[in-house]
Amino acid sequence: MTEQGAKLKLSGVEKRYGKVEALRPTDLELERGEFFSLIGPSGSGKTTLLGAVAGFTPPTRGRIEVDGVDMAALPPYKREIGMVFQNYALFPHLTVFENIAFPLRLRKLPESEIRNRVTQMLETVRLPDVGGRMPTQLSGGQQQRIALARAAVYGPRILLMDEPLGALDKNLREEMQFEIKEFHAKVGATVLYVTHDQDEAAAMSDRIAIMRQGGIVQLGTPRELYEHPRNEFAACFLGNANMLDVVREIGRSGDYVEIETPAGPVRALHEGKDTGNGKQVLCLRPESISIEQESAATGADSTQYNRLSGRIVDATFTAGSFRYVVDVEGTTPIAVRLTSIRQSEMLKPGDRVALLWAADATLMIPKE
Ligand SMILES: Nc1ncnc2c1ncn2[C@@H]1O[C@H](COP(=O)(O)OP(=O)(O)O)[C@@H](O)[C@H]1O
Ligand SMILES: [Mg+2]
Incomplete structure (x- = not known):
């Protein structure tokens, strides 16, 4: 399961809704196994960019490659990209075990393998004993760990996370930042992470892109962005100024x-x-x-x-x-x-x- 993450490359990816340019033509390259965050105010195009990679939001133009393979012709479920959302999106009528097993059942893996992998994922997210519970019997933080486990159980080489901690309170958010980092180190996938929280992005990421009005304003390591902001917006968005x-x-x-x-x-x-x-x-x-x-x-x-x-x-x-x-x-x-x-x-x-x-x-x- 600790397969290396994939390289992700966007070239001139653009998304328009009529006159609204949700994502301006954007180039972006993520290294294998990198933890990369998009930050920016609401409406700046973060979810649109993620949706384009996932395949939910087909771009108006541009090219998206995973390890050199063009994704255009692949529907979301064939992209082998895991996704975690803010609202967990667990299936309420399935047990925790079956929630995590779901992507494996879709892929028709043998029962014994499903059992092994789900058990292992439950250990990875440090909830080995909750497999028999229903999602509503878990706290918000626990539900988000199960959502992580479900997204990663089949070994996707890219994981997309859209404000996964947005629904949690501050203390739990900080604890989960650490958990997600640890999780990332264990599963080894390339992570494209979205948050509007600058401190969260700085604490977790190898690199960050600051977005505004559908475009990337600046991209770099947290330290580069903090020490060499390109303009006033970037200076004020990462840190205070x-x-x-x-x-x-x-x-x-x-x-x-x-x-x-x-x-x-x-x-x-x-x-x-x-x-x-x-x-x-x-x-x-x-x-x-x-x-x-x-x-x-x-x-x-x-x-x-x-x-x-x-x-x-x-x-x-x-x-x-x-x-x-x-x-x-x-x-x-x-x-x-x-x-x-x-x-x-x-x-x-x-x-x-x-x-x-x-x-x-x-x-x-x-x-x-
Ligand atoms: N289905 C849609 N139809 C029209 N406009 C949309 C649609 N989805 C997103 N937008 C617009 O695209 C812009 C970027 O949205 P989004 O990517 O969701 O921003 P973020 O995730 O950064 O908050 C916003 O102006 C939003 O209103
Ligand atoms: Mg969004």
Whole structure:
């Protein structure tokens, strides 16, 4: 069952409904055994892309290949692609055992083999004792594990999952993310996963494509997308971002450029890029900023660090992190996230503070 996953290749795949372009012509290649996620707001074309691969939504044009074989002529049930949906879609009138056995019975496998494979899958999803139950006798998380088992039992080389954790509450979702990763490692299939949850995608995926209005905005590893977002949309979709407008370039020295922003001068890496004509913005991740009392002396080298003054307008403690919102003259309030308390006392609204961050942590990206 731990057969290697297949290569999946989409070339110019497009789906139109009359005038609606649900999926713009899209190229995409998934490596064998890769865990690949599509993220993007509702209506951005994620389900349409998945449906095209599964065969439920035949594309208007374009080509879909699995290990070099064109899928166009194959109906969904002949594609050997497993599918998991948000609503589990278990057969309510069949036992758990028979739900998992279903794809094997369709393929007319011998009874002994069915028994072996279903038993093995129940162990893989760590529910060895529930085979005799009906789906309604399971919790949501358990039902989703059974749906995974049913999708993978016949050894498909590609697994498609459309927001499989969308119906579960937050704690269970995090637990299931881990389970799905483990499941993926065991079954070895190539996974194309859809979620609108950026953290979920970042935690699970080898690579991610960010979608918007039927097209892929940017594709890369979670880290690449976080560190080098292509535009404002991508910057805000994977992670949070503060934006500072570029008024003009003041000057350059070495790798750094000094930029006039409405909040004051800011240093950034220019990476050879042009800053001109107000077409760029500076993006600043809340977690790359540190914060200190205004009066505190800083030893930070001012050629490589930025410093802005402001006043705290909001301070929140959430599990594991502190979030401050700081009013800085000339710009929209700046969010700061600290994962450990580095100062002896918690800062509070009204406090005058200095925000510090490395010039290297200032991303310069095209304005929308
Ligand atoms: N059967 C259909 N007829 C007309 N428009 C559709 C149909 N299915 C999807 N769409 C449109 O295609 C776009 C993409 O939808 P979808 O792929 O379901 O988005 P997502 O899964 O990212 O939320 C949306 O604008 C949606 O309204
Ligand atoms: Mg969808």
